[in-house]
Amino acid sequence: MINVTMTYKVYTTDTFEKEFSKLSTPDQKIIKKIFLQLKENPYVGDQIRYKFFREKRIKEKRIYYLVYDDIVTVLVVALGGKKAQKDTIDEIIKLFPEFRKQIENLLD
Helix, strand or coil: CCCCCCCEEECHHHHHHHHHHCCCHHEEEEEEEEEHHHHCCCCCEECCCEEEEEEEEECCCCCCCCHHHHCEEEEEEEEEECCHHHHHHHHHCCCCHHHHHHHHHHHC
């Protein structure tokens, strides 16, 4: 039996990078480990409304990301807390087409 596993590429948005830079070094290390997980299995987090829209929790924070199986890519779009969770999710859903364009431009 041949076992072929695809490794996903993980990219981040500027919005995510801004929030990430404000975190403590230990929290940044945890998130970097999560990125390694996402490369191997992008479906490790909890699903949010759509199979490709997911979140992964770290303490009181949540990482929001989109999985693009057709291009074997994960786009990490936001980092937020529980208080703003609904607004963050609603905003990300509105921006689905923009995120798709952004990732396609990165891959060109």
